[in-house]
Amino acid sequence: MVKLEDIDPSLLPPNLTPAELENLIAAYYYSCDYVSLTCPVTATTLGYYPNRGINIFLSIGFGVALLATVYHGIRTKTWTYSGFVAAGCALELAGYISRIPLTDNPWNKKAFETQIVAIILAPTLLCISIYLTLKHVCLSLNPDLSRIRPRLYPFIFVPLDISCLTVQAIGGALAAGGAVSNIRLVEHGNRAIIAGIVLQVVVLGGFGGVGGEYLWRVKKWLRTGEAGSEMVGLWNDKKFRRFGYAVSGAYVAILLRCIYRIAEMAGGWGNHIMQDEWSFVVLEGIMVLFACLLLAFFPPGILFPQMAARMAAGKRSDKGDVERQTKTETSTGEQAVVGGGNTLEQSTGTDSEKKTPVSLSVAKKVEVI
Template identity: 30%
Template structure:
């Protein structure tokens, strides 16, 4: 039951904007249509961007793209639920859709962030990290799955309670556990990132990966942009999760749930910045493509050097074969002319026959000249 402006009691299911006050609706305020449409559009465009990069780069970064697409799909569904509730804020369907989807979305986005850190570690060198690059995903993604399971279970219980107009305390508590675990996981992750940055700074340049591809990656402006975007995304997701814990501490009927301005700032804006930053500095474009181009250039350079070396060996072999036969036509020694030549130069006949081989004490130069 809820009260109308005239003081009459109207069943909640029969409420409309004309009969009941908005503070007695599921949202406890009048929904703003514009921010919800804008954020929904931003997330749809972002999802399309990730899909296009995946298609144009021949399906590179599949797991990262999957996590981002799932998170963005949840964001789009959540804001679609809010838009659907704009006409009637007393219908449970739109409210449940937005609560469940917006609660799940950051878990997928944080999983994508965890996958990106190994690229940063590879670029600067495994020696600077306390754990191998592959273990970042192996440690943090299972923790993220636990967070998602807790939040989905609690969100489902809360949604059922909302639909039945009963207490949501049990579901809220489980959601809080999942959110707290997610914040703790992000804190540990951020701590390892900071530790890696400090160790890289102190050990540089001795511990940097000397591979030409990694040197090219580190020198790339796109890679530096990607590292900054990843840090920004991580902070934004962390701030959003902390706000969500504070917001949920009073339950769905708590005072912060009635602050639409805080929701717009800490929910929509933070997640928008997080996903757009990685749209602009996509890990596949800023790391994989740069590394692949550097490796291709290094391979081409190596092939060119190998070809030059083969040509040099071939010429040297030909010189040795020619010099080895030191007696020219008529028994004349040509070795001195060839050996003084650094490359295989043309030796004219008059030069080749100017030094005849003769027995000791006899000069055959004139006789040879007359014969010719």
């Protein structure tokens, strides 16, 4: 990138302020369409010719993850979870395919803008799929140990994650709007993008803290011996553990990627970190590819059937279960009234026998949520 002090003042219009000079330089470089002596590759935002081989490799990797996700999603009917993972993989695929033309011409604006938008959006969709898992883990192990009602987890973390993305989108719009003639507007947009990424790291950290604390409480509860054989069996199930490790690995990979993004954007567009290709490849491309492959090849439909069963059943099934349960309870009550002496006779017994139907009813309601 050309520095202001390197420009011969005699070649510039007179009486320019420093801000006007910066805007003039930005407008000039925005008009570049290909690499030349007056539009060198070092003046591009990337500052280098992207490696063609690594971008083809990443494109193939995200394509494989996309196909695997779609296959498992259709097969096991985990539409919501698989849909978000597939959308994230598709955006990453589009982003790295768009980087391939940049290997010949880093001034290709359409390719550059496409890869920026796609690569920024994709991890948010992957995060949404991860947020969904905690709800189902809580429902399958012990909902009472969760400090938040399990069904509320997606309603808390998904909007927060989307709000972070919205802040980044606003920043991107400001930066794009000022790219031609207002360098200060670009700087304000950059600050908004950094704020959005920082918020995303905070949300991810909060989710990790809540999830980790819940699992710690479950582990303590299992040691008391109060857990039923079904919960103990699920906790010790190798498939369930593989699913948990895969989701945890994907979570850590995306968190590392977001932390890298903060450092990358902190110096503004075209800073030395942004122009270091291999830090981008490892901490952005490889990290997100690792997350996509884990989520694609360790699907809940195979490793966590309890989650898959709830997702396949959908809201209609849940509603139907509640209605059937209500009808059953109403019918039982009517029979009790009609039964007279028999009802009194059935209601007598030990305290534990009286409490059993209530416990079963509550357990059933929890399972339906």
